[in-house]
Amino acid sequence: xxxxxxxxxxxxxxxxxxxxxxxxxxxxxxxxxxxxxxxxxxxxxxxxxxxxxxxxxxxxxxxxxxxxxxxxxxxxxxxxxxxxxxxxxxxxxxxxxxxxxxxxxxxxxxxxxxxxxxxxxxxxxxxxxxxxxxxxxxxxxxxxxxxxxxxxxxxxxxxxxxxxxxxxxxxxxxxxxxxxxxxxxxxxxxxxxxxxxxxxxxxxxxxxxxxxxxxxxxxxxxxxxxxxxxxxxxxxxxxxxxxxxxxxxxxxxxxxxxxxxxxxxxxxxxxxxxxxxxxxxxxxxxxxxxxxxxxxxxxxxxxxxxxxxxxxxxxxxxxxxxxxxxxxxxxxxxxxxxxxxxxxxxxxxxxxxxxxxxxxxxxxxxxxxxxxxxxxxxxxxxxxxxxxxxxxxxxxxxxxxxxxxxxxxxxxxxxxxxxxxxxxxxxxxxxxxxxxxxxxxxxxxxxxxxxxxxxxxxxxxxxxxxxxxxxxxxxxxx
Amino acid sequence: xxxxxxxxxxxxxxxxxxxxxxxxxxxxxxxxxxxxxxxxxxxxxxxxxxxxxxxxxxxxxxxxxxxxxxxxxxxxxxxxxxxxxxxxxxxxxxxxxxxxxxxxxxxxxxxxxxxxxxxxxxxxxxxxxxxxxxxxxxxxxxxxxxxxxxxxxxxxxxxxxxxxxxxxxxxxxxxxxxxxxxxxxxxxxxxxxxxxxxxxxxxxxxxxxxxxxxxxxxxxxxxxxxxxxxxxxxxxxxxxxxxxxxxxxxxxxxxxxxxxxxxxxxxxxxxxxxxxxxxxxxxxxxxxxxxxxxxxxxxxxxxxxxxxxxxxxxxxxxxxxxxxxxxxxxxxxxxxxxxxxxxxxxxxxxxxxxxxxxxxxxxxxxxxxxxxxxxxxxxxxxxxxxxxxxxxxxx
Numbered sequence: 001x002x003x004x005x006x007x008x009x010x011x012x013x014x015x016x017x018x019x020x021x022x023x024x025x026x027x028x029x030x031x032x033x034x035x036x037x038x039x040x041x042x043x044x045x046x047x048x049x050x051x052x053x054x055x056x057x058x059x060x061x062x063x064x065x066x067x068x069x070x071x072x073x074x075x076x077x078x079x080x081x082x083x084x085x086x087x088x089x090x091x092x093x094x095x096x097x098x099x100x101x102x103x104x105x106x107x108x109x110x111x112x113x114x115x116x117x118x119x120x121x122x123x124x125x126x127x128x129x130x131x132x133x134x135x136x137x138x139x140x141x142x143x144x145x146x147x148x149x150x151x152x153x154x155x156x157x158x159x160x161x162x163x164x165x166x167x168x169x170x171x172x173x174x175x176x177x178x179x180x181x182x183x184x185x186x187x188x189x190x191x192x193x194x195x196x197x198x199x200x201x202x203x204x205x206x207x208x209x210x211x212x213x214x215x216x217x218x219x220x221x222x223x224x225x226x227x228x229x230x231x232x233x234x235x236x237x238x239x240x241x242x243x244x245x246x247x248x249x250x251x252x253x254x255x256x257x258x259x260x261x262x263x264x265x266x267x268x269x270x271x272x273x274x275x276x277x278x279x280x281x282x283x284x285x286x287x288x289x290x291x292x293x294x295x296x297x298x299x300x301x302x303x304x305x306x307x308x309x310x311x312x313x314x315x316x317x318x319x320x321x322x323x324x325x326x327x328x329x330x331x332x333x334x335x336x337x338x339x340x341x342x343x344x345x346x347x348x349x350x351x352x353x354x355x356x357x358x359x360x361x362x363x364x365x366x367x368x369x370x371x372x373x374x375x376x377x378x379x380x381x382x383x384x385x386x387x388x389x390x391x392x393x394x395x396x397x398x399x400x401x402x403x404x405x406x407x408x409x410x411x412x413x414x415x416x417x418x419x420x421x422x423x424x425x426x427x428x429x430x431x432x433x434x435x436x437x438x439x440x441x442x443x444x445x446x447x448x449x450x451x452x453x454x455x456x457x458x459x460x461x462x463x464x465x466x467x468x469x470x471x472x473x474x475x476x477x478x
Numbered sequence: 479x480x481x482x483x484x485x486x487x488x489x490x491x492x493x494x495x496x497x498x499x500x501x502x503x504x505x506x507x508x509x510x511x512x513x514x515x516x517x518x519x520x521x522x523x524x525x526x527x528x529x530x531x532x533x534x535x536x537x538x539x540x541x542x543x544x545x546x547x548x549x550x551x552x553x554x555x556x557x558x559x560x561x562x563x564x565x566x567x568x569x570x571x572x573x574x575x576x577x578x579x580x581x582x583x584x585x586x587x588x589x590x591x592x593x594x595x596x597x598x599x600x601x602x603x604x605x606x607x608x609x610x611x612x613x614x615x616x617x618x619x620x621x622x623x624x625x626x627x628x629x630x631x632x633x634x635x636x637x638x639x640x641x642x643x644x645x646x647x648x649x650x651x652x653x654x655x656x657x658x659x660x661x662x663x664x665x666x667x668x669x670x671x672x673x674x675x676x677x678x679x680x681x682x683x684x685x686x687x688x689x690x691x692x693x694x695x696x697x698x699x700x701x702x703x704x705x706x707x708x709x710x711x712x713x714x715x716x717x718x719x720x721x722x723x724x725x726x727x728x729x730x731x732x733x734x735x736x737x738x739x740x741x742x743x744x745x746x747x748x749x750x751x752x753x754x755x756x757x758x759x760x761x762x763x764x765x766x767x768x769x770x771x772x773x774x775x776x777x778x779x780x781x782x783x784x785x786x787x788x789x790x791x792x793x794x795x796x797x798x799x800x801x802x803x804x805x806x807x808x809x810x811x812x813x814x815x816x817x818x819x820x821x822x823x824x825x826x827x828x829x830x831x832x833x834x835x836x837x838x839x840x841x842x843x844x845x846x847x848x849x850x851x852x853x854x855x856x857x858x859x860x861x862x863x864x865x866x867x868x869x870x871x872x873x
Binding site: 339340341343344345346347349350351354357358371373374377381382402403404405406407408409410411412416417419420421423427428429431432433439443444445455456463465 | 599605608610611613615618621623624625629674722723725728
């Protein structure tokens with residue numbers, strides 16, 4: 001039995017209403033809102049958050065491979081999956097690989113993960129899919145896309161929640177949507193061509209192939225997770241393929257927007273949370289071809305819940321982001337530089353020797369007196385013992401805000417910079433930036449949790465680190 | 479027990495430039511002015527000086543920063559740096575060289591030219607090479623003291639903000655009497671309270687003045703002092719504490735104190751034989767880089783009981799006419815804070831007050847004064863405390 005053993009999701013806190021976009025652009029508003037990654041987020045940080053949601057607070061030291069699927073990797077050359085792996089605290093002997101360049105990348109990574117487990121080359125593979133599709137300001141795609149991530153653990157044995165029963169793929173070299181090496185935004189051919197010859201035709205073809213191979217047709221599936229190209233075509237295509245409306249998994253257009261390569265994976269994560277043992281789920285990707293994956297939900301599925309999952313993240317978002325602020329976050333409007341010197345690029349040797357601290361948020365714990373401390377120390381702050389330290393990971397430990405400020409002087413994409421001192425449950429103190437909150441929400445004693453973020457970019461180097469954010473519960477969002 | 483420095487050295491001359499946005503002056507001009515004034519005040523020429531200690535954070539490297547503009551003719555010049563406590567550190571090392579008997583006459587000078595940078599505030603980058611420290615400015619670091627103090631002692635944030643404003647108001651009022659201060663005017667409470675935010679809850683008036691300036695002192699052995707002038711000022715104590723970074727690492731630090739202050743003050747009080755600083759001291763010049771720093775200093779230095787500093791601030795204990803005037807010259811807030819010069823500027827005020835030369839802001843009969851100079855961040859800092867007295871012998 002091989003398949004998905006855990007799943008998780010991530011949807012950014014900030015939501016931009018389509019009405020706000022329409023008011024700024026003068027176009028007619030589509031309904032709902034789209035999720036917007038903060039200025040300190042990218043596909044890597046969102047993938048890490050989704051993976052942590054799936055891992056449920058456990059570090060990733062049981063993983064044999066980490067696959068990242070995205071069309072928006074932060075580097076053209078440099079393995080973003082390695083950053084995800086490091087943030088999860090994996091063992092060094094892990095295979096990291098990226099699946100990129102196509103909206104199908106998530107399905108490709110899932111199939112490769114299943115193949116690796118079936119071949120016996122890996123016992124447990126993390127597949128994280130994240131996207132932050134670049135849409136031109138005031139273009140039609142801007143309102144439709146959204147940002148998000150999903151993650152799946154693929155493995156074998158009794159812990160499998162959804163077995164991969166069958167799969168079928170077709171590949172087609174059709175110029176439908178593309179982004180050239182120098183293009184800042186996604187481009188698209190005439191929509192009628194893309195829908196009729198691309199999306200509609202290829203999805204139909206892959207399902208015919210699947211039926212020929214397995215005999216499974218629309219009536220055999222509890223749910224169909226159909227990659228959404230556009231909200232307008234989604235329901236029509238599903239109906240045309242013979243699915244009843246109640247079989248069709250919500251493409252999350254109203255609340256999230258279509259999250260590129262992560263759109264169908266997010267739907268799969270949502271479907272798994274609602275599925276009953278015995279259900280068959282049909283997952284259909286679309287990109288440069290199409291994949292059809294058939295999952296059979298097991299008894300174990302009812303035993304697993306992601307830490308938040310799609311539903312959990314949807315409950316805590318904040319609407320009210322302005323269009324101007326969104327443009328500034330994306331670097332789409334020129335902004336006056338901060339009245340402070342630019343931060344220099346981080347030193348590569350320093351990043352390397354402190355990688356456990358920066359990426360895995362590993363500090364140290366004194367074996368003489370037991371005091372956890374961050375950043376890692378050689379001499380204990382409590383008892384002065386020298387070199388009696390063991391690694392101690394803080395990333396998944398709850399914390400409380402000791403004191404705080406909102407710094408209006410520091411140069412930032414989105415001032416003021418919020419920062420404070422936090423105390424971790426079980427010991428340990430950290431001075432840290434705060435994110436996904438407003439200055440007037442902060443108070444002494446407030447519960448916070450750690451989140452993996454991008455501090456800044458200099459000379460093409462992304463400086464990833466951790467920030468703290470308020471622990472939010474359902475109903476608190478606006 | 480170490481002997482300490484009590485009554486072993488004395489100050490016989492001091493100089494201090496005007497502090498402020500001195501667009502037409504470079505660090506070399508400031509150094510020439512401060513040292514020339516200090517030597518004239520001591521009644522000596524440069525040929526009498528055996529050695530110099532120069533303190534600057536970032537306005538020059540090496541002793542050449544001083545020896546070239548002053549043409550000091552192959553005399554030893556040592557450049558020292560200890561963040562915002564740099565000026566005091568120059569003074570301390572110079573004084574020790576005299577106490578050791580190595581030299582007869584030395585000059586300590588501190589200088590900073592901040593207003594050439596083009597940025598407001600300090601731009602010193604304290605971040606490690608991996609650049610993952612919080613994107614932190616100095617006002618933000620010291621702003622962290624405020625919510626913690628308010629929460630611990632039950633002040634609602636609006637009331638707390640008024641306490642901070644009262645401290646700024648006092649220092650501006652004092653600075654208005656000081657012809658060398660950067661800001662020589664009083665600022666009404668409501669203006670302070672409504673000023674634009676810098677690092678919440680600190681507004682513009684909660685922050686010290688970013689200034690250029692220099693200050694200098696001529697130091698000799700105590701037994702030689704009266705050969706230079708009839709009213710030398712004696713060094714009763716000096717202490718420096720460099721912290722282990724405890725507050726950034728350990729949960730038992732609560733952001734309502736700066737531990738280095740307490741350590742430095744206790745050691746200085748021991749050296750000087752002070753047991754009740756609020757009663758025994760006649761004035762204190764303290765490091766009010768931001769208003770919450772001065773608030774917690776009242777308690778760290780033993781002027782107020784823990785948790786009572788805010789009440790003492792409101793009731794005027796530390797006003798110019800109060801029980802223990804703090805920052806009679808306007809402090810960093812109003813006199814300005816050219817980093818390397820500030821520690822010596824504090825001594826300059828105490829020196830004038832003990833000699834009865836402080837003009838309109840003179841504290842009658844001042845005999846004993848304290849300076850407190852602080853570098854770094856609340857959770858990891860270097861703190862300096864000195865006690866200066868008018869007479870040799872017991873306080």
